[in-house]
Amino acid sequence: MNVSTAPGDLDPYFIPATASIQETRPRTLKHGDTFAVLDRNGNMPLGGGTEGLYHRDTRYLSLLELLVGGGRPMLLSSTLREDNATLTCDLTNPDLFEDGKLVLEHDQVHIRRSTFLWQATFHERIVVRSFANVPLSVPIELRFAADFADLFEVRGSTRTQRGRRHGPRIEADRIILAYTGLDGQDRSATLRFSPAPAQLESARARFRLELPAAGRAEITFEIGCDVDPATQTRPPTDAFFACLRESRRALRQAAGRAASVDSSNDIFNESVRRSISDLTMLVTDTPEGPYPYAGIPWFSAAFGRDAMITALLVLWMDPAIARGVLLHLAANQAQTVDPVADAEPGKILHEVRRGEMAELGEVPFRRYYGSVDSTPLFVMLAGAYLERTADVATMQRLWPHILAALDWLDTHADRDGDGFVEYFRQTESGLANQGWKDSHDSVFHADGGLAEGPIALVEVQGYAYAARLAASRIAAALGDTARAAALATQAATLRDRIEAAFWCEDLGTYALALDGEKRPCRVRSSNAGHLLLCGVPSPERAARVGRQLMDPSFFSGWGVRTVAVGEARYNPMSYHNGSVWPHDNALIGLGLTRYGQHEAAARILHGLFEACVHIDLRRLPELFCGFARRRGQGPTFYPVACAPQAWAAVAPLGLLQAALGIGFEPATHSVVFDRPVLPDFAEQVILRNLAVNSGRIDVVLRGRGASTGMQVLRREGQIRAVMVS
Structure with missing residues (x-):
């Protein structure tokens, strides 16, 4: 991500925390390159918040507000379907007055708003029902506005010049709001209504509903982003139901492709279903396959690091996502040196933006490669995908891109020739820190001084x-034994050098980083837990790191902090220096399991599950504050954390894999459970539709903690389940 806790003069891409997203608990919808952020009433109010309808990094609608009799209706309930398909808001009328006289008592009219997104169009149906015993004439008004602000403007960037907003084009049942950007692109929001409003103006549509006693009426409207009017052949009412069926069918098909989880704990089941629904919503279809966008509202775009970690954490459930991610990133691999984009041949994307500011170069993220870890993660994910699926054909397709990535690691990535991978931005407009902790102050020394690069x-x-070990396995699968051996030797040499340069015996862990003078940043951080995932430490050192990550200086009760209590820049309210990130915890959990520390992984899963109990919609946010857990209270929220966020959504799924020791052996058609440990909150976990090659299997694990047994419930094709105790 490109978020910073720095003032704007230090990092131009930080997100100002002038208001807390957690206060409003907005409702979000997404399909493809379009997403909507609404308040709990289903409105997009003015006021400088995040609410709006966005398409390709531009806010197409900045105001949408429903009024009844000139007043704002009162909220009864706000429900986002478990599959994220629709938002339903139940409202009622307030007391309405005319000339000081009460003309409609409160709670006489029920309003139900049903909203969803499909193919760059926002659809809404408003059903108004009277519970009065006399006829009612109910005035309904929809207010709207389109500012066509770039997403970076909404985040806080200022612009000295903007494009031209056109006057509205109004017809009987529609209005078109349009804008031509400085990039020469025309952008338009087309609002269509059924029935046609009694009065349609540049910023409002007015209706008068004549309701008999206990009668009902409805209004349907849609907002299309850059739609061709010639394609709008169906009335909004017909389009609403047809598109709703299509959207739900697509969600069912996507969810049905993956394995599913059920347990003896109903709340955990709710959180898992929300995780899978959020992932399904965030996945966007690309020409190369499914690709999870990072998160809403700030990161609804293709991010390399986020997508690969997300794919890795759900690889056991849905390998198709990893394949789509790998192929899409390969198609967008850097080919040339471009300092503004931080691009070098073989490098893998950091992010892609399609808004006006990116197109004009006002921000460098049109196609930006400024992350140091995306390229090795690409090769790592390819190796994990091969191990999970034995899909050699996809590896053959990816092999030239893997070789290019390896060449980047050997050349451009090693900026001083010492064998390590360093980063240093090529221009002042790029990101200063290019690991996953990319705040301006996230890499520091024991005294708090910031590290200087590379x-x-x-x-x-x-x-x-x-990555080199993964590439060695891929080379062997492709028949290149000589290259496989060379890569394995190169990996072993690097492992020895990491152990020698980064291990801090007195700290009992690995240094956060080496600065430009090769001085270790002697800081206890969660970064060391990622070495466990990669298999770098010796068993003895891995045991020490694992024990430290689970002691109170790191483990808050909800999860592992990014930085330990007592370090110079520790702050539980910071973005990267003491907060708890679910995806970070999931990677650590998988690393702990690699070294046999299954109970620790189950403990982390338990902590994040307990956090879900206290969180709206059971939805884990991007991060939360690192304050220690307090009896009877939930976690402390971070004010501008994204939710849903792809790698946070799938963190419990990755941790469940870690706790249960789930692995796959395609050569023997086997699902393997290596010393599984059930989390304390569940005595039973059922995994359905686990796939190996063409076989599928349903398995139940029962017991308590490490005393766990396994039973096969269903088997389809050649497949078996094995438990290692």
């Missing part, structure tokens, strides 16, 4: 080691 992050060296 910087070699400890986890990135682990990724580079794991």
